[in-house]
Structure formats: C-alpha cells, structure tokens
Amino acid sequence: MINTFTLDGMSIPFSEGQTIIQAAMAAGVYIPHLCFNPQFKPHGSCKLCTVKVNGRQSSSCTHQALSGMVVESNTTQINDERRMLLQMLFVEGNHFCPSCEKSGNCQLQATAYELHMMSPHFDQFFPDRAVDASHPEYLLDFNRCILCSLCVRASRDVDSKNVFALSGRGIKSRLIVNAKSGLLADTDFCGDDKAANVCPVGVILKKRIGFAVPIGQRSFDEQPISASPHPVMKEV
C-alpha cells in the first residue's frame, strides 16, 4: 500500500520522511517557494510555501507528509498571502528588475509574475546596503538579498567553507562573509563552490558575463516558474 495525501484534490504519493513540498515536487506539482531547494535541508523561513494542512497553515517545506492529510495550496486566500509575502520581500530590499542582470533568471521575480503581483504595494524601505565588488570574479549585491540562507547552507553543508552567514537581528538581519575585512575577496570563496550557484535572486553574480543571454531568452522568459516543480535556471 502506498502512502498518499491529497493536495488541492489530487492524490500525492509520498515516502516516509518526505515533507509535503518534497512529495509534491516528486509528483510534479509546483508549490511556490524561495528558500527551499531540494538539494538542501529545508529551512522554512521565506514562508512562500505556506499551505493549509487539515485547515491550519504550515510551511510545506518542513511539514512532514502524513497519510490521509488534506492539503490546500492553490487557493485564492493562500495565494493572496503569498503575494503579500512577496511584496514584503520586494520592499525590504532594493529590487530594480529592469536593470538587474538576473531579470528573467530570478526566482523572486518569476514567482511574483506567477502570483500576479502587480506592484510592491507597501512603502519601500530603501535600505542602505553596500555592494561588495572586492572579489576578482564575483560580485555581491546585497540589495537583492532575501535572507533565504541558501548560500549559507550550501557553503556550510556542501562546500565545508562557511563563506556566508547571517548576522544582525530582525529587520537588520544581513548576510555577512567569513573575513575579518568583511570582503568576499578575503574569503576562500571560489566560482566552483556550490554556494556560488545557488542564489535564487541576484546577490551572487559572476563578473564580466553580464547579459550574455539577452533578456527575453532567459529561463522564466521561456516558461513560467510553475512549469517545473523546482525551477532549474540556465547556466550562464
């Protein structure tokens, strides 16, 4: 007998230990998410993947699948909430899609399109965040950071380097790098690191290849983010 739960009326099989989003992905069903990446331990911070489990809201990336549970995801109410969360992420940082090198390859932007976010809605915070261009090959543009900690997890768990970490608290939380100078150039970061290729937005950028793929031909220009359960972005 196969364990299943229902997701928006569909029967989703799962294996022991899988979380809701993992099972949904395996079944080819998209649940919006940003801080979740199937290659890493779920984190549960962005809350985009919030679903209703038996009527109660929960993060589908960390909620263990159980036989018979009734999960709602693609509903007006939940999508309205997800849109507000996206708007929060947009106003918290400085996101200027038209001039951003990641436009079309950005999960934040693509998810906003997916959920029909027409404006940031809230007043912009316009935080003052410096760019770190110290590294010869890579650039860190903290303006776009959504604090998903994927680079933190990748560097710690895959690269065994701890190049990235979160510091500060609350709205002053920020990404830092592992160097006394605070500069990426003074860390052991390199382009082959997992952490170099995991940012869902445009913080960690390779230098001197800007706009190699023209806007209009990028991953999410070709198909919406929901077309695959977990987006795979084109290698640049």
Next chain:
Amino acid sequence: MVCQINTHAAYLDPILIRHRPSDLLQILILAQDHYGYIHSDAIDHISAALKLPRSKIEGVAGFYSFLHLQPPGAYRVLFSDNITDRMSGSVALMESMCSQLWVEPGKLSEDNLLSIDTTSCTGMCDQGPAMLVNGLAINRLTQDRANAICELIREQVPVSAWPAVFFSIEDNIQRRDILLDSHFQSGSSLAALLLRGTDETLQQIKASLLRGRGGAGFSSGAKWELCRQAAGDARFVVCNADEGEPGTFKDRVLLNNFADMVFEGMTLCARIIGAKKGFLYLRGEYRYLLNHLQAVLQRRRQQGLLGNDILGHADFNFDIDIHLGAGAYICGEESALIESLEGKRGTPRNRPPFPVTHGYLNMPTVVNNVETFAAASLIALNGGAWYAGIGTGASSGTKILSVSGDCDCPGIYEYPYGVTVAQVLDDCGARDTQAVQISGPSGVCIAPDEFGRRIAFEDIPTAGSFMVFDKTRDMFEVARNFVHFFKHESCGFCTPCRVGTSLLSNMMDKLANGYGSPYDFAEIEKLNALLQSTSHCGLGHSACNPVLETIAKFRPAYDTRLAHKDFVPSFDLDRALSQARQMTGRNDTGAHLERSQD
C-alpha cells in the same frame, strides 16, 4: 600586531579553557566584560581556539542587543522603553540626559565616552523609570537622579564607584499565598522525593495538575513524563529565566528570594527524568542577580543538594550552570532559548520535534518557567491533591502577577487561580482604570466591562504581566509602544514577522504623525491575518494583537488619528527635510515648507 593579538589571548585563554564551543554566547559575554566590546582580533583568537568560522561568531554576536562589535563607549546608558517607563517620564529624562551630555540617542558621543539608547523592558516596571548602565540596573529615575548620573559620567567616575542607592532594587511583594509564604527549607522537597520515590513523586506532580507558568500552560507532569520516556543518551533540565515579556518581573523576585525553591524544583525534575545537567538561562538584564545565584548554587553543593551523591544517594548526580542572555526577547521562546544555550543565534526551531524529545544538543530536555519549578518544590513537599485543591478546575495552584502602571501599590501579587481582574485592581489601589494589559504585549487588553473575568487558563491565561492604565492614558500610544517592541525583538528568520513588524510600526507611526485614514485600518487588519497565519513562531502570531485589541476596544483613541477620510501617503516632504534642518541647526520658518505650517 602580534602584541595586539597577545593582548586578547591574555584574557581570552582563561575564558576559553573553561568553556566548550557550544558555550559561544557565554564566551562572547565574558570577552566583552573584559575588553568592553568584542574586538575583531578577539574573534580571530576565539575562532582559532574553538575551530569555529569567524562568520558564525560574528553572526551570533550580531544577534544579541547587548553584544558589541564596535566600541560602545565607556558608559552605555540604556533606558527601559516599556510603556510603564514612558508613563513615568522616561522619554523626557532621556531627552534631558542626551542634551546635557551632548549626545544623540543611539549614537556614540563625539569623544567616544558614552552612548544613550533605549532597550526593551528591563523588568523593573514597579519601580520605573528604569535604565541599565553598563548592564547594571538603576531604577526610580528622577530628574535629580538623571542629573547626578550625567555629572558622574562627565567626571568619568567608574560605575562601580557610583552611589549604591542608585542600584538598590526592591522586591515589592504585596500579596503572599502558598508559594511566597511557604518558608521553604532547602532540601525539604528533595527529602520528600527520596522518601516517596521517583515514580510516586512524578504521580504527585501529575496529580497536582500543575501547568507551565510561562503562559502556554502545558501540563508539567506530562512534559516530565514525556521527557523521561524519550530516547536519548543524556537528558537536560532548563529553567527559563529569560523573563522578557514587558511588564513581567516576578521571576526576578523569585530568584532574589526563593532561588532555593527554584533550584530544588529543577533538581526534582532531574531526578524524575534522569538528567545530570541543568541550566538556568538568566536574562542579561538580571545579571546583577548572578553572584547571588552562584552563591546559592555553591551553598547547595556544600549542603549535598547539588553535585555528586545528592543527599547521600550514589546514583543521584545533578548540577546546574547559569547561562546569561544578552538582550533578545525571542530567547524566552523555548526552542530559541535552547539555540542560545547552544551558543547560536536565538532563532526558534521548526517544531515538531519538541524539546522534550529533541532539546539541548538534540537530547530530551524539559524547559520550564522559574515559577513552575518553584511550584514543583511545593508539590513534592505537600502532595499533588493539596495543590490541585487550590485554584480552579483547569488551573490548579496560584499565580504570581507582576502589577505595574497606574495603581498605588505596584509589585508582586500571588493569588489562587480564578481571581478576578477587578479584585486585583482593587487590591493594588487602581482608580479610574481604563484598561488592563494582561500577559504583556502578546497577551490581551481588557476594558472595564471585562474586569469580572478571571486569571486562569480557562479565561485569561497569563505569564504574569498585569499593566494598569487609567483614564488619562492614550491607548493608541500603548499599542504603538508594543508594536515597536515587536519590531525590535523580531528575530528576522521568517519573512512575515521580519518585514511585517516593521510595516506595522511604520503604519502606527503614520497614524501618530496625522496621516491616518480608514485605508490604514484595513491594511493593519490584512497584515494581522498574514502574520497570524504564516509566521514561524508566537512572536509573529501575536505582534498585531495589541493593535487589533485596542482598535476593537478603544476605537476613539484611533479615531482622533484618522485625520483623513481617504488614503494619504505617509511621505511628508517637510518631515523629510528634518535631517537637513538638524544638520544646519535651523528650525526657523524659512527652513520649513510653507504647506506644513498651516
């Protein structure tokens, strides 16, 4: 350079030798105690010694309000910013000190001598306005006392040489019941435990129907039993003395006067669940209690009530360490507290699993409130049936309330569960009461028509905070203060709480600035729904409560702020020029836009 590093090694090595890497927060606190802040070279040394990445150490240090990576000045003045401090004049006192000492709030003075800022409630609401100077509590501030402090700072008198009377802290115990009146003999509960046996003592705790005093009210007996049954190589007992809920200060008084009862409750728990190690997590604001608590622990070791072979039983070994917090309200949440105990950023964990099965170092752990452990000592002594007979059906025993605000006799009141709000108000000498905020900003705000309600899990559950507001108070400002508190204390882990608490603060400020409209009301309600449904922990869930409760019950306080019928942007060009005015030292008509003067 080499000499610099040696400077840090000299004080860090003795600290490092006594601690494990998981004690990182304690190491950082001690390092700062010695050097005044956590120097960049000190981080290098700690990083090398503990084999921890520098980014992790900076990440932890950056989380806690009381840790500094830059020199904060020789005098660090922090005004407690609870609404009760504000009601007793803290804002004017802070302004006065800033102007006397020529310093801007939150900034280091030009001569690097001092900084003056606000901090979340320091737990002295019955004797405010309160402040911390270099981490030590000073209460009952008056203009005279503030002037004297300015003079001491100007003369650069070391804080240790300041008048002792500044640092005196009162207990203000106003009403005693079974716990505060128990004349507890140290060792008596443990003797009862050994006489009765471990299993039977657990049965007594269960029979007492004791529920956690931190507010959530989980059955203590069930928690201890679950932990006892959970698989693990080691078990831990943790006492949550991170009493951060604004308006609460009963744990401070319990630890000051009844520390034996608390430690004995922890030891009982240890025996029942099979723990050898316990922690008391003491909020940084109460560090003045540290020496006293260490002395009590030491005496208990000498009395054979802690350490190896407790009361002569060869298989009864248990000891308690005290860990200090460093200014983070969220660490009162049990899983965040455990993270902090492990030397990490105080981010609440994903639950389940719960601490009873996966707590400290992922081992089964009981986390209970200070008052819960003290109550457990009483139950071991007097039996479960006795305790269950006090209070109400679903809430056995007594509850200690921290009463503050507009009343004649603020302080500590112990009542059997079931006492009405009206009774408490009567006893504390409150008159013309407009509202009572129960269980702090994350609790409930009740109006006079509800004063017949009872303090009990089945009606109004509370961690103990009881703040009284008379008819002269502006309930909008009460809510705004609480919203700013949540913004400051949000851990920043999840999107809705991190950003939502800031949005909410901005909206309340917008109303305060006279730009409110019914549109903003609708926005606040939308935010509330989002925070309640998607936040990671209780902080986000309750961050909108103060606003919603006051809107529902004290609508006129908001109506006066709704200057506009239709939406108005919060941006005001004249206000945006305030920085330019400050920089040029001007405030004349010509430095203002015409529009805003009419």
